[in-house]
Amino acid sequence: MIRALGLTISTLALGMLPAGAIAQDQIIRVGNLLTDAASSLSGPATIIVRDGKIVEIRRGSDAVTDADATIIDLSTKTVMPGLIDLHVHLTGDPGGDFWKETTEPTEWGVVVGAKNALITAKAGFTTVREAGSSQYSAFSLRRGTAEGIIPGPRIIAAGPALAIVGGHGDVSGFTEDVNDLLTSGYSCTGAVECAEKVRKASRAGSDIIKITATGGVLSQQGRGLDAQFTSEEMQSIADTAHSLGLKVMAHAHGARGIEAAARAGIDTIEHGTFADEAALKVMKAGGTAMVPTLMAFKGVSERLGKGIYTPVVEDxxxxxxxxxxxxxTQAKQMGVPIAFGTDAGVFDHGRNAEELQLMVDAGLTRREAIASATTVAAKTLDMENEIGRIAVGYSADLIAIDGNPLDDVRTLEKVDWVMVRGRIID
Incomplete structure (x- = not known):
């Protein structure tokens, strides 16, 4: 018997199982079940998991027994789908001097990422979209969590972001010879070269293409937050990615950069800080989702004026x-899809769920905020038939909490138990 956080698990000690191993049957006794954000708590239930998938859901409190199964007792808890964060940077932590790029090898990102993958999963996030990393660090983490070698969430990985030369996402702040040595190899100029870099990212293993459509806040590039890629370059990126079956996510702050990215057919706008009515109209017309990352702004504001950032970044x-x-607020009023993403790594990993209350403060209902981190996020990933709800045939991505998140989304800031792909995160 293993007893942790007051939850009884009848099974072999998890550490004795081979990496990636999952018990054949897991019977999860639930006190209150929330199958998806559109539903209400439905009382006691039993979820049966086999080989990482949900194979049966039985309503009511009647005990289900099987001598060969693992019994997981969550009869005092609310169980709901694992949360999805569409914008994280697992391989980095907040703060730190930008010049450390010259002293830390890319392999160190895998070490940091393994730490943050566990923290993120324990916070209730069972799927994340890694929104920019060195060439292979996020891909290594993706494989590690998929195979159960590293405890953590399912990872949808972008790899290095496409950027303009000298823009946000490219290396800057050093002398030119150092900039050239540190560059990721994914900056591009012109439609043809940008198409080539999309194909290069696809070949390297990217699940999604990340671009920096406008200037950014935390880079040493000090030329504002407006559009950087041209419309022709963004159109080329979107068309090439879509031809390869890949979606595109665009870091974008300035209104005209947001508008141009959406018009080009880019799938999600990350941050969207200065989006105006004209930009939002184009987003709505094309079905482009907004991923607000409100926690990023909270995170940087907490470090403002403390000597952590350079003067250009503070400005x-x-x-x-x-x-x-x-x-x-305006996106909701205009019917633009809003999906959950935080930019974790700009602030401390593990605080991701604080984004939910910020979204409520911005005008979403509690149900809409939870949907943004479950069903809406799953649809944004084209994974709505696999994750984002508790249903037969879906991945066993589950979390347990106290209370009802539909009454208070802050209950999701303290998660007691997590399962990813049928594996308990301990």
């Missing part, structure tokens, strides 16, 4: 602070 932070959340 850009102050440029954004009066706009945080306003685009979310």
């Amino acid at each position: 850009k932070i102050r440029m954004t602070m009066g706009r945080v959340g306003k685009a979310v």
Whole structure:
């Protein structure tokens, strides 16, 4: 018997199982079941998991027994789908001097990422979209969590972001010879070269293409937050990615950069800070989702004025602070899809669920905020038939909490138990 967090698990000690091994049958006794954000708590239930999938859901409190099964007693807890964060940076932590790029090898990102993958999963996030890393660090983490070698969430990995030369996402702040040595190899100029870099990312193993459509807050590039790629370059990126079956996510702050990215057919706008009516109209027309990352702004504001950021970065932070959340409010009013993403790594990993209350503060209902991190996020990933709800045939991505998140989304800031792909995160 293993007793942890007051939850009784009748099974072999998890550490004795081979890496990636899952018990044949797992019987999960649930006190209150929330199958998806559109439903209500439905009382006691039993979930039966086999080989990482949900194979049966039985309503009611009648005990289900099987001598050969693992029994997981969550009869005092609310069980709901695992959460999905569409914008994280597992391989990095907040703060730190930008010059460390010259002293830390890319392999160190895998070490940091393994730590943060576990923290993120324990916070209730069972799927994440890694929104930019060195060439193979996120791909290594993706494989490690998929095979059960590293405890953590399912990872949808972008790899290095496409950027303009000298723009946000490219290396800057050093002398040119150092910039050239540190570059990721994914900056591009012109439609043809940008198409080539998309194909290069696809060949390397990217699940999604990340681009920096506008200037950014935390880079040493100090030329504002407006559009950087041309419309022709973004169109080329979107068309090439879609021809390869890949979606595109665009870091974008300035309104005209957001509008151009959406018009090009880019699938999600990350941040969307200065989105105006014209930009949001184009987003709605094309079905482009907004991923607001409100926690990023909270995270950087907590470190403002403490000598953590350079003066050029502090100036850009102050440029954004009066706009945080306003685009979310307007996007909801205009019917633009809003999907959950935090930019974890800009703030401390594990605080991801604090984004939910910020979304509610910006005008979403509690149910809409939870949907953004479950069913809406799953649909954004084209994985709505696999994750985002508790249903037969879906991945066994489950979390247990106290209370009802439909009454208070802050209950999701303390998760007591997590299962990813049928594996308990301990």
